Amino acid sequence: MKRIPVAVIGATGLAGQQFLAALGRHPIFDLVAVAASSRSAGKAYRDAIRDEQGASRWFAGGPLPEAFGELIVEDASRLDPAGLGLVFSAVDGEQARELEARIARTTPVVSTASAFRYEDDVPLIVPPVNPDHVELLGIQQRRRGWKGFVAPIPNCTTTGLAITLAPLVRSFGVELALMTSMQAVSGAGRSPGVPALDVVDNVIPYIPKEEEKVASESRKILGTLEGEGIVPHPLAVSCTCTRVAVLDGHTESVFVRLERRASPESLIEALRGFASAPDVQGLPSAPPRWIEVSDDPFRPQPRLDRDAGDGMVTTVGRVREDPALGNGAKYVLVSHNTKMGAAKGAILLAELLHARGWV
Amino acid sequence: MKRIPVAVIGATGLAGQQFLAALGRHPIFDLVAVAASSRSAGKAYRDAIRDEQGASRWFAGGPLPEAFGELIVEDASRLDPAGLGLVFSAVDGEQARELEARIARTTPVVSTASAFRYEDDVPLIVPPVNPDHVELLGIQQRRRGWKGFVAPIPNCTTTGLAITLAPLVRSFGVELALMTSMQAVSGAGRSPGVPALDVVDNVIPYIPKEEEKVASESRKILGTLEGEGIVPHPLAVSCTCTRVAVLDGHTESVFVRLERRASPESLIEALRGFASAPDVQGLPSAPPRWIEVSDDPFRPQPRLDRDAGDGMVTTVGRVREDPALGNGAKYVLVSHNTKMGAAKGAILLAELLHARGWV
Amino acid sequence: MKRIPVAVIGATGLAGQQFLAALGRHPIFDLVAVAASSRSAGKAYRDAIRDEQGASRWFAGGPLPEAFGELIVEDASRLDPAGLGLVFSAVDGEQARELEARIARTTPVVSTASAFRYEDDVPLIVPPVNPDHVELLGIQQRRRGWKGFVAPIPNCTTTGLAITLAPLVRSFGVELALMTSMQAVSGAGRSPGVPALDVVDNVIPYIPKEEEKVASESRKILGTLEGEGIVPHPLAVSCTCTRVAVLDGHTESVFVRLERRASPESLIEALRGFASAPDVQGLPSAPPRWIEVSDDPFRPQPRLDRDAGDGMVTTVGRVREDPALGNGAKYVLVSHNTKMGAAKGAILLAELLHARGWV
Amino acid sequence: MKRIPVAVIGATGLAGQQFLAALGRHPIFDLVAVAASSRSAGKAYRDAIRDEQGASRWFAGGPLPEAFGELIVEDASRLDPAGLGLVFSAVDGEQARELEARIARTTPVVSTASAFRYEDDVPLIVPPVNPDHVELLGIQQRRRGWKGFVAPIPNCTTTGLAITLAPLVRSFGVELALMTSMQAVSGAGRSPGVPALDVVDNVIPYIPKEEEKVASESRKILGTLEGEGIVPHPLAVSCTCTRVAVLDGHTESVFVRLERRASPESLIEALRGFASAPDVQGLPSAPPRWIEVSDDPFRPQPRLDRDAGDGMVTTVGRVREDPALGNGAKYVLVSHNTKMGAAKGAILLAELLHARGWV
Incomplete structure (x- = not known):
């Protein structure tokens, strides 16, 4: 060829x-x-x-x-x-x-x-x-x-969120997603990027324009092509985006309110079972699975999980029900911001x- | 004396x-x-x-x-x-x-x-x-x-959350608080504490027992003494607690749903105006104000703000309305985990x- | 087989x-x-x-x-x-x-x-x-x-030093080696290992027993098998060993006094040309070359160079003459402490x- | 006044x-x-x-x-x-x-x-x-x-070295100083300064022009005013300057060859006893002593010692004789690069x- x-x-x-x-x-x-x-x-x-x-x-x-x-x-x-x-x-x-x-x-x-x-x-x-x-x-x-x-x-901060919301939207419906990110410094590039002086022994609780992007982009990605445009998904998305002393790999703590109650087992099943269209699955850069779910409560960790599937897999862990949100759930994800995210x-x-x- | x-x-x-x-x-x-x-x-x-x-x-x-x-x-x-x-x-x-x-x-x-x-x-x-x-x-x-x-x-992770929720409870009522923490390594002590091998270039998304403690303790602290016991506050609290490469100072990203809608200005006013009983205010270790609110969107940062009021002040920033939660609000706080928190x-x-x- | x-x-x-x-x-x-x-x-x-x-x-x-x-x-x-x-x-x-x-x-x-x-x-x-x-x-x-x-x-701290001294001993003779190490935390294992509380935003200038080991071991490795034992090489070795916030890969700053003056070019040639006995070269874990010399003055760096040759290569840079020591030279090396070094x-x-x- | x-x-x-x-x-x-x-x-x-x-x-x-x-x-x-x-x-x-x-x-x-x-x-x-x-x-x-x-x-890298060499020059004579620095990121300023992407989990073994400055400046500072100029001190100075993930405080590992042999006790006595001219001692910013010597073998550490004397004190530790250099000695110092050093x-x-x- x-x-x-x-x-x-x-x-x-x-x-x-x-x-x-x-x-x-x-x-x-x-x-x-x-x-x-x-x-x-x-x-x-x-x-x-x-x-x-x-x-x-x-x-x-x-x-x-x-x-x-x-x-x-x-x-x-x-x-x-x-x-x-x-x-x-x-x-x-x-x-x-x-x-x-x-x-x-x-x-x-x-x-x-x-x-x-x-x-x-x-x-x-x-x-x-x-x-x-x-x-x-x-x-x-x-x-x-x-x-x-x-x-x-x-x-890059939207990608992992959208990928993990997709199977939840399909299986349970999602009304609300609240996300706090702990983002890697590589997301800011190198010139000048994030000065070490800012981020060593520190957390920066703000990344300009990032939160609006994630909210708007997630709804568009999860939306529906109708007529001549995309109708955004009606779920509400709200974020606080922070920067931490991590080189690569964005970590996101997510709380969602679902349309239907879901047990942790069914949440994990939906995430693990997330499959794309057959032609997408066959693309050269596609990993065997888009989402890996870890049973280890200490995972995902950006350093250990960012390179899963050569940086194309989103790793999810700490999947729990969250009655505080009604039909709620919460989980943590890691996505490689300069690979799958860029x-x-x-x-x-x-x-x-x-x-x-x-x- | x-x-x-x-x-x-x-x-x-x-x-x-x-x-x-x-x-x-x-x-x-x-x-x-x-x-x-x-x-x-x-x-x-x-x-x-x-x-x-x-x-x-x-x-x-x-x-x-x-x-x-x-x-x-x-x-x-x-x-x-x-x-x-x-x-x-x-x-x-x-x-x-x-x-x-x-x-x-x-x-x-x-x-x-x-x-x-x-x-x-x-x-x-x-x-x-x-x-x-x-x-x-x-x-x-x-x-x-x-x-x-x-x-x-x-x-130590409960303290800053409870202090910032208190004025919101008083002024607007709080139905729900969702919190993601980015906690300092000093919270785990020194023997063995958190190994550098775990936390350099990394985030650990789990701290055993922490989340249950924060949820239960917050409700008890904000509760009411009735008869022979404390009736916990009815608000729902849910957390994801993580460890980051910060020496001292816990950072918490908080989303709340209030009983009554509050503008950012009124939220800030309530937080800044939070005053304790006169005899509490006069205690030797009491700072002039319990909560400082920063206008700088890049604050609070644990390294820069943990020592405010000699470690007794909770610093809050990024105070925003959050329509995604209805009468919602979101903010970030930093509290010194080994000073005010211990x-x-x-x-x-x-x-x-x-x-x-x-x- | x-x-x-x-x-x-x-x-x-x-x-x-x-x-x-x-x-x-x-x-x-x-x-x-x-x-x-x-x-x-x-x-x-x-x-x-x-x-x-x-x-x-x-x-x-x-x-x-x-x-x-x-x-x-x-x-x-x-x-x-x-x-x-x-x-x-x-x-x-x-x-x-x-x-x-x-x-x-x-x-x-x-x-x-x-x-x-x-x-x-x-x-x-x-x-x-x-x-x-x-x-x-x-x-x-x-x-x-x-x-x-x-x-x-x-x-693990001896290995890189001995490997880089070997070709200098062969080509120019070495009388004295003074080394300051900046060692990775993985060298201390995990239980308890180095607490994050010690090494974030810090350097620890002492690793018990390490300096004596490096001095004594280097001389034994570079020594000669005579009769029923090893006659240590007569060169003097002195070290200061420190711990830094690096996960893997020991960095060593080395000053040597040679028996014969050597230009930077001839030093680099000797290091790059360092070859082992043919049967050693053919071992399954042997890399194509034991020493890589970088021309980039900002190298070697532990994060970028520790995995060279799957962790079996010692990377050297900043090779300079050092008239302060007479027939002196100085260089920096990185060696993977848990791979080639363990x-x-x-x-x-x-x-x-x-x-x-x-x- | x-x-x-x-x-x-x-x-x-x-x-x-x-x-x-x-x-x-x-x-x-x-x-x-x-x-x-x-x-x-x-x-x-x-x-x-x-x-x-x-x-x-x-x-x-x-x-x-x-x-x-x-x-x-x-x-x-x-x-x-x-x-x-x-x-x-x-x-x-x-x-x-x-x-x-x-x-x-x-x-x-x-x-x-x-x-x-x-x-x-x-x-x-x-x-x-x-x-x-x-x-x-x-x-x-x-x-x-x-x-x-x-x-x-x-x-800033010269200051701590010159201060610690001064009493050794006075008491024992110094012929040679070999220094490896582990420098803080604040030394590079903030715009752009050192990117976090370069220095997290890493050591950068080169700081342009730094080594020449330290060598030349040390000799000038320790030199003698004669006629219309300064006659530099004849000692030889050679350095390798590196950058580490430390916010403030330069750490330096120093090897010296003295004119006269000195025991560790006499070295410590000379360093501790280092006194400046009475009018210098009385300056508003002068600390009580210019050099503190720590007995703790794990000191000095930049995070713990940089603020000694409000950043004006040079802290020395690990003072040892070094027979490898003849009448040799070695020690480690920490000096605050943006306070005493700037x-x-x-x-x-x-x-x-x-x-x-x-x-």
């Missing part, structure tokens, strides 16, 4: 590096171009990520794939997408809107940025949860006159788009 | 050391005896806390008060309370029941242990919240035929008992 | 677990028995490592190999070595002497304990450095009348003993 | 904030002006340190002194020093040279920046060590035609300059 030529824009940042790490030997996508700011343009990728002292600032796990180091970085603002089958965007907020829109005129864009997430004609897809929302891309193309499209993934999650979405003929 | 002679039992452990640190120049209590296990008995306190290498294992902040270092450690199981006006107990769970009961036959005991907290005739007092529960001690004495009594303080909180309670004539 | 049946004693502790993790699919050794204290005896291994709450306390990386979980734990003090080709010992200091001596009467023992390291007839072998010291085992057997023997590996290093030694016919 | 009006330039950064925190109730210096970049100019100081969200970014310990919050920040490049008796500079490297030179034409400058440290006519003064080097300021004024002068303090150290120097009539 001929692989599809793709580019990564925003390639030199932490999120961009994670795309390169994950595309090393991808069966479908062939990374042929990388782009970043004009400052990096013209340099070999290997050199573009060196610091003033000449030392490599490669921060993704594992080595930089040899061939990618040789790619000459292009200026993202001038990238010509002709010949590319797909562009992955790891561009930061502000610039994403313009860059992604320009490319989408001709070429599909799968993005980790939030710029388009809340538009009416833009689906927010977590492949195991709402793969059918891809159909909204046709409406997006028609309305905007684009040959390509923009398909963003949700915020670059690898975006690649999974691109795999879905390919499987369903959009790429 | 002549000071009241007191002893500390369990004096060599981390909690015991904090009693000694806090009793250094106390205006009411005069530490005249320290007791611990038979292993330490007969040694000067200074030597009893040395390790095998002869190095001092004094872990409370500030220096060991000079005079206390000279006290000869007694065997707690044989301590004769004659001549003592009060005994502070920092003994661990199992032994506390027997030791405290023996001493209480003749002498008041103020304890950080959980052994007696859930007995019908034992009040659980946080001085700014429910000072009038001291009256239950008379019933305890009568029923048990004791001349003294046991007055425990709550679990030794200094117990001394505050002893001051109250003294002020009201029980000691 | 028929694999050699082996046992692990001290199997339930952190070091013992790492033996099990590393023996999962070993081409030469077939783990058929596990032993620990009488408290664990009679339980399936899987159950012996559960805590009071029934939760698994498996702390080695990766899952517990399925089959090992079913092994019934034997009482180490009564273990019958008949039928075993080798016993790995991860027993703690005190008991190691008696247990290992008893087993060695009939059966080879490879040990991570220090009990026998300093005996005249006991070699201290780091396979890439001094494989020929195995010959001393014959003298040990003769003197003690044992059919087996005890072959200990050095302290269980996996012991397995490597066992592989060498097998290759040379001692097992 | 009328206090001397002073300004702080670079006032909004972390180092600048520490000046403000330390000048709160200073008996000699009266802070009347603050200056920073043009971006902050015109705002009240309190507002200049708010972030985009309006939250205060005050990071120095303790509260911002009330009156200082009202000061209107001036543009440092246009600050008019007329009427000021002294200017404290916390400006970063590049701009310091120009700004400080301009102000020094009329007004004394005491600086934490490195811009002028290595000039022939600029003394590098640690008040307890080399107060007499102040005389070089007269030569500086004469040569440059300045009415004021620039008096820098050394790098703002408070600069204020101490200003106090000395005032006492000796230079301000």
Whole structure:
């Protein structure tokens, strides 16, 4: 099979590096171009990520794939997408809107940025949860006159919540979800990222804009495609998002009120049994199961569980009934914020788009 | 004024050391005896806390008060309370029941242990919240035929929650409180305490027995003394308690459903305005205000706020309405677990008992 | 090829677990028995490592190999070595002497304990450095009348130092090595291990007995087998060993005075070119190179480099001349303390003993 | 006594904030002006340190002194020093040279920046060590035609080393000092400072330019004022500087070769007995002793010892002879990098300059 030529824009940042790490030997996508700011343009990728002292600032796990180091970085603002089958965007907020829109005129864009997430004609897809929302891309193309499209993934804090709520919605109905997150520092990137001075021996109880994103995105992901848009799921979502001294892996403490009472056993059964559509299950980046439930009351722990399923599994533990909320339940989850929650999650979405003929 | 002679039992452990640190120049209590296990008995306190290498294992902040270092450690199981006006107990769970009961036959005991907290005739007092529960001690004495009594303080995780719920109960009524804690490692003591291997780059999502304690204790503290016992407050309380890589200071993310809708401004006003009975306000260890509310959305942080009011203040921030819960609200608090939540909180309670004539 | 049946004693502790993790699919050794204290005896291994709450306390990386979980734990003090080709010992200091001596009467023992390291007839072998010291085992057997023997590996802090000194000794001669270590908490095990309360936001400047061990062991490893014993290398070794908030991987800052002046280039060449005897190079656990030298001045870092070569490689960086010491040099190394420095290093030694016919 | 009006330039950064925190109730210096970049100019100081969200970014310990919050920040490049008796500079490297030179034409400058440290006519003064080097300021004024002068303090990593070497130089002579530092993250400031992503569960073995600074500065501080310049002390100094996950307090492991052999007792006596000139001893910021020596082998620890003497004391421990170096010795020190090593150290120097009539 001929692989599809793709580019990564925003390639030199932490999120961009994670795309390169994950595309090393991808069966479908062939990374042929990388782009970043004009400052990096013209340099070999290997050199573009060196610091003033000449030392490599490669921060993704594992080595930089040899061939990618040789790619000459292009200026993202001038990238010509002709010949590319797909562009992955790891561009930061502000610039994403313009860059992604320009490319989408001709070429599909799968993005980790939030710029388009809340538009009416833009689906927010977590492949195991709402793969059918891809159909909204046709409406997006028609309305905007684009040959390509923009398909963003949700915020890394939303992903694990949405994945664990999905089977509860299906089996018991969910009316309310209250979540407190303990988020990893890698979620803030590296320049500047979270200063050690802030987070060692500390908890930061606020992450700007995060809580609104999680609430709105969860309802959209769990919503229903009707007519020309998504009708958000009616459940209420409320969060407090905090930062802790953890490198990778977001931990979330979740309380839910269900429509129907559920025993801990039936909750665990629903979570463990969560299966996606067969074509989603067969995607190259799909783990055998989307959710693992631990019986160990001391789990999940971000350090021990973030890499489950190569970072694509959401691990759940401490599943309990919660009569305080009526038909309530509570649990803790860990989701890898820079794998399933970022670059690898975006690649999974691109795999879905390919499987369903959009790429 | 002549000071009241007191002893500390369990004096060599981390909690015991904090009693000694806090009793250094106390205006009411005069530490005249320290007791611990038979292993330490007969040694000067200074030597009893040395390790095998002869190095001092004094872990409370500030220096060991000079005079206390000279006290000869007694065997707690044989301590004769004659001549003592009060005994502070920092003994661990199992032994506390027997030791405290023996001493209480003749002498008041103020304890950080959980052994007696859930007995019908034992009040659980946080001085700014429910000072009038001291009256239950008379019933305890009568029923048990004791001349003294046991007055425990709550679990360190309960304290901050109860203090912040109290003004909300008064001003708006509280039906439900859902809390996720991010607790400091000092809460687990030192031998063995929390291994660094568990908590560096990690979150531990479970602290055995903690959640049940917080739920039950909060309702008792906020309850009403009626007839011969406490009628717990009817609010529902549910928690998930986690451990994070923080040295001191428990952070708690709280969601509440109120009886009456409250704006953020009125919530803040109620919290800031929380005042205790005049005699409580005048206790030596009482801070000027029991609750500080921060306007900085990045506060409270355990490292920056735990020492407010010398560790006796609960700092609250991120006060928001929460329509997801109906008449809901949410906030974050930080409370010093080894000061207000342990030794200094117990001394505050002893001051109250003294002020009201029980000691 | 028929694999050699082996046992692990001290199997339930952190070091013992790492033996099990590393023996999962070993081409030469077939783990058929596990032993620990009488408290664990009679339980399936899987159950012996559960805590009071029934939760698994498996702390080695990766899952517990399925089959090992079913092994019934034997009482180490009564273990019958008949039928075993080798016993790995991860027993703690005190008991190691008696247990290992008893087993060695009939059966080879490879040990991570220090009990026998300093005996005249006991070699201290780091396979890439001094494989020929195995010959001393014959003298040990003769003197003690044992059919087996005890072959200990050095302290985890010695290993990286000895490996990096070896090529410098060969190429330039080394007169003096001064080392300051920044050691990981896993080196202290888990019960109790290093309390988080000690090491978060801190450095502990002392590890009892560690400095003497490193000095004495380095000189023995780099020494010469002459007649019936090892003549230690005459270089002077002095250390200060500290503990830092790192999970795995010891970092060591080394200053050396050489017999002959060496440029940074020739130092790097000697380190990179360090090759062991061909049969050592071919051992199953041997990495392609024993020493990697990084050009990045910000490396080696324990988090990024400890797993090089699956934990068997010593990574060196910051190689500089040091005129302050005359013919001086200085560098920094990272070595994985629980892999090359413990269980996996012991397995490597066992592989060498097998290759040379001692097992 | 009328206090001397002073300004702080670079006032909004972390180092600048520490000046403000330390000048709160200073008996000699009266802070009347603050200056920073043009971006902050015109705002009240309190507002200049708010972030985009309006939250205060005050990071120095303790509260911002009330009156200082009202000061209107001036543009440092246009600050008019007329009427000021002294200017404290916390400006970063590049701009310091120009700004400080301009102000020094009329007004004394005491600086934490490195811009002028290595000039022939600029003394590098640690008040307890080399107060007499102040005389070089007269030569500086004469040569440059300045009415004021620039008096820098050394790098924070040099300070503790120089202070502990001073008594050894006096009592035994020192030929060689080899030092490995484990430095706190606060030394790198906050924007960007050290990312948590770099230093959690890690050690960074390199701090650019730090090692050269320490070597050169130590020799200058311990040197002799002769004629029109400082003759550096002939001892050789070599360092490896690393960064660890500690918030404040640099730990340094030091090996020295002395001219004369010294027993541990005599080393400790020399360190403990280290006394400065009487007028230095009487400075407002001087602690009772400059060096504390701990007998506890587990000390000094940065978290426990950095605040000794309100951050002005250097704590030493693990004092041992070191025969490996001939007449050798080794020890560990902790020095507070943002107190004695930065703002408070600069204020101490200003106090000395005032006492000796230079301000």
